[in-house]
Amino acid sequence: MTVANQKGGVGKTTTTVNVAAGLAMAGLNVLVIDNDPQGNASTALGVEHRSGTPSVYEVLVEGAPMSESVQQCPDIPTLWCVPATIDLSGAEIELVSLVSRETRLRRALDVYLQEREASPEGRIDYVLVDCPPSLGLLTVNAFVTGREVLIPIQCEYYALEGLSQLLKTIDMIKAHLNPTLHVSTILLTMYDGRTNLAQQVAQEVRTHFPEQTLRTTVPRSVRISEAPSHGQTVMTYDPGSTGALAYLEAAREVTERDPALRGAPSQTTTATNEQQGETR
Ligand SMILES: Nc1ncnc2c1ncn2[C@@H]1O[C@H](COP(=O)(O)OP(=O)(O)O)[C@@H](O)[C@H]1O
Ligand SMILES: [Mg+2]
Numbered sequence: 001m002t003v004a005n006q007k008g009g010v011g012k013t014t015t016t017v018n019v020a021a022g023l024a025m026a027g028l029n030v031l032v033i034d035n036d037p038q039g040n041a042s043t044a045l046g047v048e049h050r051s052g053t054p055s056v057y058e059v060l061v062e063g064a065p066m067s068e069s070v071q072q073c074p075d076i077p078t079l080w081c082v083p084a085t086i087d088l089s090g091a092e093i094e095l096v097s098l099v100s101r102e103t104r105l106r107r108a109l110d111v112y113l114q115e116r117e118a119s120p121e122g123r124i125d126y127v128l129v130d131c132p133p134s135l136g137l138l139t140v141n142a143f144v145t146g147r148e149v150l151i152p153i154q155c156e157y158y159a160l161e162g163l164s165q166l167l168k169t170i171d172m173i174k175a176h177l178n179p180t181l182h183v184s185t186i187l188l189t190m191y192d193g194r195t196n197l198a199q200q201v202a203q204e205v206r207t208h209f210p211e212q213t214l215r216t217t218v219p220r221s222v223r224i225s226e227a228p229s230h231g232q233t234v235m236t237y238d239p240g241s242t243g244a245l246a247y248l249e250a251a252r253e254v255t256e257r258d259p260a261l262r263g264a265p266s267q268t269t270t271a272t273n274e275q276q277g278e279t280r
Helices: 013-024 038-044 056-064 086-097 104-117 135-146 163-177 196-208 224-232 242-256
Strands: 031-035 081-082 125-128 146-155 182-191 213-219
Touching: 013 031, 013 038, 013 081, 013 125, 013 146, 013 182, 013 242, 031 163, 038 081, 038 224, 056 104, 081 146, 086 135, 104 125, 104 135, 125 135, 146 163, 163 182, 163 196, 182 196, 196 213, 224 242
Parallel strands: 031 081, 031 125, 146 182, 182 213
Antiparallel strands: none
């Protein structure tokens, strides 16, 4: 799953690490690829990402095997991360002149996933790729790598602006580079049900994307924003908080919709934390 939205601060990284943690805590083997030079996902997962640490930069630009940069997350043993270091900030330009510049991440991941199939640690069930807030070559590599796109949308006024550009880019990648790519999942983040605006934005998103939008919305939560400063996801930092429970539920919805993991359809879906009157 490629977690993308070219807007900054909408909850991409928070969604990547917490959905990944939710999946991993359910017993799945999960890999997070931090594909943003800011390295926020690496920070939140508590993995080393000082300049010079083997990272996604070496994979993308130097063609290093991904296995050399994968780190196990300290808090959740079934969660692994390919970190991003500050070195990645030059990659956008360095990639331009390299061969197969759009498919380098994909190729490296394919090899790594093959290796994992045969390894004692076992196969990887989910890969989540965190993207920078732009539609450059780093994001293109992430789109070529993924099968699905997860778009976090912040429930605020400009939420839908820029979305058509994002969808156009995804269509272009689908047509030319990755036929399986599609927007499978939209998650409403930083939802504050006390404001009419948040409810209106949520309603509008659900009207446009009824299939893709998860029933769960992620509330604004101080615990979610505190967790990264402790090198943790909110799932381990404060597992009982509203934010952790929302992300756990979002992760459960993701697995429920996955044909590979789906058992009998579940009737036990929990209510959303949006206010009454919100159409599901
Ligand atoms: N549900 C939430 N409640 C409170 N703060 C949040 C929530 N989701 C994200 N944040 C905070 O908002 C900021 C932007 O989120 P982030 O996930 O880094 O966005 P992006 O990766 O899209 O730039 C971060 O400081 C993060 O801790
Ligand atoms: Mg981010």
